Amino acid sequence: MLKVLLKKQFLEMGQGLFRSRKTGKMRSRGGTIGFLILFAFLFLSIATAFYGYADLMCVPLVAQGRGWLYFAMMGLMALFIGVVGSVFNTYNALYKSKDTELLLSMPVAPTAIITSRMVSVYAMSLLFTGIIWVPTTVRYIVAAGSGTGIVFPILMLFILPLLVTVLTCLLGWVVALVASHVRSKNAATVAATLVFLAVYYVVYFKLNSVLNSIVRNSDAVASVMKTWGYPLYRLGLAATGDVLSMVMVVVVTAVLFILLCLIMSRSFLRLSLGGKQAKAAVYREKPLKAAGINAALLGREWKRFTGTSIYLLNCGLGLVFLIAAAVAAVIKADVVRMVADNIGELVPGADGLAPVVVLAVVCMFTGLDMITAPSVSLEGKGLWLIRSMPVSTRQILHAKEKLHVLFNMIPGTIFSVVCSIVAGADALSVVLVVLAALCFNCVIAATGLMLDLKRPNLNWTNEATPVKQNLSIFLVMMVEFILSAAILFGGWLLGSLAGVRVALLVITVVLGAVFLLLQRWIDRRGTAAFETLA
Amino acid sequence: MLEINGLTKVYGNTRAVDDLTLHIRPGEIYGFIGHNGAGKTTTLKSVAGILPFDEGEILINGRSIRTQPMECKRDMAYIPDNPDIYEFMTGIRFLNFVADIYRVPADARTEKIGKLADIFEIKENLAQPIGSYSHGMKQKLAVISAWMHDPKLILMDEPFVGLDPKASHTLKQMMREVCDGGGAIFFSTHVLEVAEKLCDKVAIIKSGRLIRAGTMEEVKGDESLESVFLELEE
Numbered sequence: 230m231l232k233v234l235l236k237k238q239f240l241e242m243g244q245g246l247f248r249s250r251k252t253g254k255m256r257s258r259g260g261t262i263g264f265l266i267l268f269a270f271l272f273l274s275i276a277t278a279f280y281g282y283a284d285l286m287c288v289p290l291v292a293q294g295r296g297w298l299y300f301a302m303m304g305l306m307a308l309f310i311g312v313v314g315s316v317f318n319t320y321n322a323l324y325k326s327k328d329t330e331l332l333l334s335m336p337v338a339p340t341a342i343i344t345s346r347m348v349s350v351y352a353m354s355l356l357f358t359g360i361i362w363v364p365t366t367v368r369y370i371v372a373a374g375s376g377t378g379i380v381f382p383i384l385m386l387f388i389l390p391l392l393v394t395v396l397t398c399l400l401g402w403v404v405a406l407v408a409s410h411v412r413s414k415n416a417a418t419v420a421a422t423l424v425f426l427a428v429y430y431v432v433y434f435k436l437n438s439v440l441n442s443i444v445r446n447s448d449a450v451a452s453v454m455k456t457w458g459y460p461l462y463r464l465g466l467a468a469t470g471d472v473l474s475m476v477m478v479v480v481v482t483a484v485l486f487i488l489l490c491l492i493m494s495r496s497f498l499r500l501s502l503g504g505k506q507a508k509a510a511v512y513r514e515k516p517l518k519a520a521g522i523n524a525a526l527l528g529r530e531w532k533r534f535t536g537t538s539i540y541l542l543n544c545g546l547g548l549v550f551l552i553a554a555a556v557a558a559v560i561k562a563d564v565v566r567m568v569a570d571n572i573g574e575l576v577p578g579a580d581g582l583a584p585v586v587v588l589a590v591v592c593m594f595t596g597l598d599m600i601t602a603p604s605v606s607l608e609g610k611g612l613w614l615i616r617s618m619p620v621s622t623r624q625i626l627h628a629k630e631k632l633h634v635l636f637n638m639i640p641g642t643i644f645s646v647v648c649s650i651v652a653g654a655d656a657l658s659v660v661l662v663v664l665a666a667l668c669f670n671c672v673i674a675a676t677g678l679m680l681d682l683k684r685p686n687l688n689w690t691n692e693a694t695p696v697k698q699n700l701s702i703f704l705v706m707m708v709e710f711i712l713s714a715a716i717l718f719g720g721w722l723l724g725s726l727a728g729v730r731v732a733l734l735v736i737t738v739v740l741g742a743v744f745l746l747l748q749r750w751i752d753r754r755g756t757a758a759f760e761t762l763a
Numbered sequence: 764m765l766e767i768n769g770l771t772k773v774y775g776n777t778r779a780v781d782d783l784t785l786h787i788r789p790g791e792i793y794g795f796i797g798h799n800g801a802g803k804t805t806t807l808k809s810v811a812g813i814l815p816f817d818e819g820e821i822l823i824n825g826r827s828i829r830t831q832p833m834e835c836k837r838d839m840a841y842i843p844d845n846p847d848i849y850e851f852m853t854g855i856r857f858l859n860f861v862a863d864i865y866r867v868p869a870d871a872r873t874e875k876i877g878k879l880a881d882i883f884e885i886k887e888n889l890a891q892p893i894g895s896y897s898h899g900m901k902q903k904l905a906v907i908s909a910w911m912h913d914p915k916l917i918l919m920d921e922p923f924v925g926l927d928p929k930a931s932h933t934l935k936q937m938m939r940e941v942c943d944g945g946g947a948i949f950f951s952t953h954v955l956e957v958a959e960k961l962c963d964k965v966a967i968i969k970s971g972r973l974i975r976a977g978t979m980e981e982v983k984g985d986e987s988l989e990s991v992f993l994e995l996e997e
Contacts, residue, residue, distance in 0.1 A: 510853075512880075512889035517859050517873045525863030529849070536851030536892075610847035616813040618864045619836035761815060 230337060234345035239352075272360060280364035282306070285440045287368045290447060296373065298451050300365070300382065301458070301465030302443060304389060306436075307361040311393035312400070313429055314357035318693075319350050319401035323493070327690060333498075340494045347490070350397060354390035362386050378470040385468045388482055395485045402493060422542050423549070522620055526628035527635075529615075533607060534600060534632060540607065543696050547597030551640040554594060558648045569652035578725030583652040585720030585732055587645060588662045589713050592669045595641045596709025600633040602677035602702045605685045605759065606695035612687060612762060622756040626678060630751075633674035634667075641666050654729075661733035668740035669712065675747035677705045682751070682758045764789045764916055764947040765810065769819035772805050772971075779805045781971040782819070787949055787964075789915075790942045794962035795951040796988075798996060802971040803951040804844060807918050810949070811841035823916060837865065839916040840909035844924065844951075846901040850894035854885065854904055857893060858911065865912035872911065879907040883930055898925040906934060917941060919950035923957060935961055959988040967995055 283303055290299040323346050332342050366382040443450050454462045460481070466474035520528065534540055558565050573580030608615065615625055645666050649659040680701035689695055696702070716736055724732035765787040772780040780802040787793045797803050808814040810821055812832045821828045823835040849857055855876070862872040880886035883903040893901065902925045909917060917938070923931050938948050938961065952958050958965055959979065965988070966976035974995055975982055983991045 509888075509895070510890040511887050512855055512891075514873070514877050514886070517855075517862070517869055517876070519867075519869040519872070520863045522864055522866070525860050528863075529852075529860055532856065533849070533851050610845070611849055613808070613811075613813050613841070613843050614848060617811045617836065617841040618861075619833045620864060621833065 231341050231344060234332075234337070234341055235348055238345050238349040241349075275360050276364045279306075279361045280368055282436065282440060283365045283368040285437070286444055287372045289444045291369070291372045293447055295447055295451055296369065296469045297462065297465035297471075298443075298447060298454060299369070299465070300385075300468035301454060301461040302440070303361060303365040304385070304464050304468065305461055307358040307365070307389050308393055308396070309432065310361055311354045311358040311390065312396050313425070315350060315353045315393060315397040318353065319397040321691070321693070322346055322350055322353075323398065323401050324497075339497050340490070343493050343497045344490065347394060347398060347493075350401075351390055351394045354393035354397065355387070358389045358393055359386060362389060381470045381475060382468045384475070385464075385478075388478060391482050391486055395482070395489050398489055398493060402496070422538070426546070426549075523624060523628065526620065526624055527631055530604070530628050530632040534636075537607070537692050537696075539692050539696050540603065544599045544603065544702070545636065547594045547637065548640050550594040550597060551591070551637075551644045554590065555640070555644040555647045558644070558651050562651045565648065565651045566653060576721065579721055581729050582721060582724040582732070584649050584654040584658040584662050584729055585717065585724055585736075587648045587652055587654070588665050588669075588720065588733065588736070589717035590648070591641055591645050591662070591666045592716055593709070593713040594644070595637045595666065595670050596673050596706070596713060598633065598637050599673070599677050599702050599705045599709075600636060601629050601674050602681055602705045603695045603699050604629040604678065605681040605762075606687060606689070606699060606701075607692065608685075608762075609687050609689055609695070616760075616762075622759050623752060626682075626751055626755060626759060629678055630671075630674040633677070634670050637670045638667060641670060658729055658733060661730065661737060665716075665733055665737040665740060668737055668744055669716070671744040672712070672740055672747065673705060673709060675744055675751060676708050677701060678751055679747055679755060680704050682755045685762060687762060764791075764824060765949060766822040767806070767810065767819070768822075770806065770809060770816055770821065771818035772802075772809060772814065772816045778971050780809070780816070780968075783968070783971070783973050784819075785966055785973065785976060787916075787947050789945045789947055791963045792938055792942050792948045792961055793950070794958035794965040795949060795968065796953070796955065796958055796965060796992060797951075797968035801968045803968060804920055805971075806968070807841070807920050807949070807951060811839070811918050812836055813841070837912075838914060839918060840912070840914040842902075842905045842909050842917070842919045842922055844920040846898075846905040848893055848901055848905060848908075850892065853892055854880075854889035854896070857904065858889070858908055861908040861911055867912050875911060876907065879910060882933055883907060899927060899930070902926055903930055906937075910937065914941075915946045917946065917948050917950075919948065921952060922950055923952065923954060955987075955989045955992060959983070967992060969996060 283299075286299050286302060290296060323343065326346065329342070333339070362382070362385065366379070366386070369382060370379055454465075463474045463477050467478045534545065568575070569583035569586075572583055572586070576582075642663050645662045646659055649662050654662070681699070684701055686695055686699065720729075720732045720736055723735055765785075767783055767785040770780050770783040771778060783802070783806060785793075795803050795806070805814060809816045810823075810828065812828045812835060823838055826834050828835045849860075852860065858876050859872065862876075867875070876889075877886065880889055883906065885900055885903050885907075888896065888900060893904065896904065902922070906922070909919075922934060926934060935957075938950075941948060942963075962979060964976070964978050965982050967974050967982070975991075979988070982988070
């Protein structure tokens with residue numbers, strides 16, 4: 230039975246690889262190979278970045294005879310990334326799969342269902358931990374040489390994901406327990422994710438200095454690790470070839486995994502089928518407010534954006550960065566001012582060009598919001614509703630763009646003004662930075678919408694598909710990075726020749742012109758494309 | 764009220780609807796029956812202005828859905844076979860959104876929503892997200908939203924699926940009231956007994972082509988609608 234369920238799980242996981250999510254048809258051999266190459270490229274790119282972190286610690290720690298500390302620290306990082314990468318999908322994968330009721334109606338034991346799903350969580354964890362552990366092992370082999378000892382870190386490659394599975398399933402179980410008791414699951418998800426991401430980014434930005442500090446203070450870290458971080462100490466030792474430690478790690482992991490399976494099997498039915506529910510809200514009749522058609526359409530987009538946690542979290546994080554950056558700019562005003570005053574010493578010919586840098590930063594952050602990129606796809610099976618209503622396609626599409634622009638405009642303007650003033654920009658430059666940022670905002674909104682109109686995917690059962698597996702989002706991110714870089718370098722070149730105001734003015738005009746061209750496409754061909762969707 | 768003349772819709776090499784002509788007058792409940800994939804939904808979606816079609820013309824109160832879609836859509840309402848409505852909204856927010864689009868005055872919408880939600884017994888649930896609704900509740904919400912702006916023509920695709928017996932009965936009464944008030948209803952159904960009892964006229968479609976249409980007596984004569992339908996389908 231488990232074999233059949235596992236086959237189904239892996240078919241489901243591999244669906245994106247072999248089958249087009251847009252058409253539902255099998256990909257061509259070329260398409261599958263292309264997809265595999267892209268996947269391998271992404272994996273290698275990220276693994277290379279982690280190879281850099283491994284490089285920081287490997288040589289000095291191995292030379293000190295503390296290879297175990299190297300593996301312990303990299304193992305900790307792999308566990309962290311594994312948990313961060315898998316935890317958001319684990320709750321849905323374990324408890325919210327659409328086939329739960331169908332499987333339970335068949336002669337299938339709940340234990341088999343939960344086990345098959347945990348195996349898929351394990352596979353996902355293997356991917357996330359592997360992205361760190363593979364370069365960690367490779368760097369170790371380069372530093373310490375290959376021999377029979379390499380079997381141990383390779384074995385650890387398969388044990389670490391098991392630990393990640395235990396941790397993520399525990400977190401998923403906690404999320405399910407909380408979700409079954411709170412009224413606003415969406416708000417709870419958003420809040421939990423933001424806290425999680427804050428921790429993640431704090432760790433990420435501090436990583437380099439933390440790793441360097443570990444190397445510098447390896448004596449102290451090693452002694453602390455042996456007492457307070459005993460499991461990690463054993464994990465590190467196991468990876469360096471200590472047989473006793475390996476046996477301990479394997480046994481402890483296996484026991485934890487079995488215990489988790491038992492706990493989850495017991496609560497699976499209650500958590501996946503609803504069970505005890507939070508008290509539902511009761512409607513109390515009161516006069517309703519009327520709004521115009523455009524306001525109603527904008528309200529619809531706003532509700533979709535804020536009412537779909539996965540959409541909000543994946544396409545609206547720029548707002549958090551913008552606000553955090555504005556606050557940081559005020560707190561660290563002296564540092565910002567010092568960098569702005571001495572920018573000419575850091576980059577030749579960049580004297581007085583701080584507003585260009587501010588603009589590039591605001592563009593990079595606002596570009597992280599890609600609200601329009603999945604907005605057509607998110608209409609999904611509900612597209613009939615808006616298509617059957619007396620509203621023009623332009624009104625529908627403009628509402629999508631308006632949401633993107635309005636959402637970014639206020640924090641973008643605040644950041645632009647605050648940071649430009651702190652950097653000592655004059656009034657005209659501040660105004661130009663605000664205008665250019667607004668034009669950039671419009672360009673990203675129109676680009677996202679255009680790309681999704683060209684490649685919409687209306688056939689989905691979970692919002693994660695159009696939001697997380699959408700090429701439009703990836704392409705908008707590319708456009709955003711390229712455009713931000715072009716603004717930075719173009720502004721620097723122009724500014725060094727003609728001054729910062731001219732540079733900002735030219736950037737504003739160019740961005741404005743690009744937006745008008747994109748808008749023309751949306752109003753003509755875009756509307757026609759939308760009207761053929763059904 | 765509704766004139767469908769020579770409607771043809773092609774998907775690839777398949778003619779989903781082939782030269783279909785049908786006229787519906789004010790006061791008529793017009794049933795549309797056919798096997799799965801016969802072209803009923805395609806026809807209804809084309810009339811609703813959701814699906815562009817290849818040939819023919821559709822007129823609603825003399826106006827073409829092709830050239831005057833906004834005017835046509837203001838006069839009608841459409842309920843699909845599967846009410847996929849915005850799960851990110853609460854029931855009341857959804858109804859208010861629909862009222863905004865159809866420009867229903869604020870006081871009238873409050874009264875109408877209250878009345879219809881009471882009739883369908885979902886008033887208490889209106890504050891909850893639509894995502895938590897059952898299929899039947901979504902169907903009731905879709906029906907309420909369709910009735911919000913007093914449409915002259917209502918298009919419905921399998922409207923009784925998922926409704927409880929009481930709600931089905933209420934919906935049939937409401938359909939009759941619309942027609943008694945000079946409106947018209949065009950709906951598809953697989954429940955032939957319902958069609959036989961409720962409809963003034965009926966059309967049978969097979970593989971995209973209209974094979975029989977007319978008053979109930981003209982179509983079925985002395986036989987039951989079911990036996991006529993099965994005979995024609997063979």
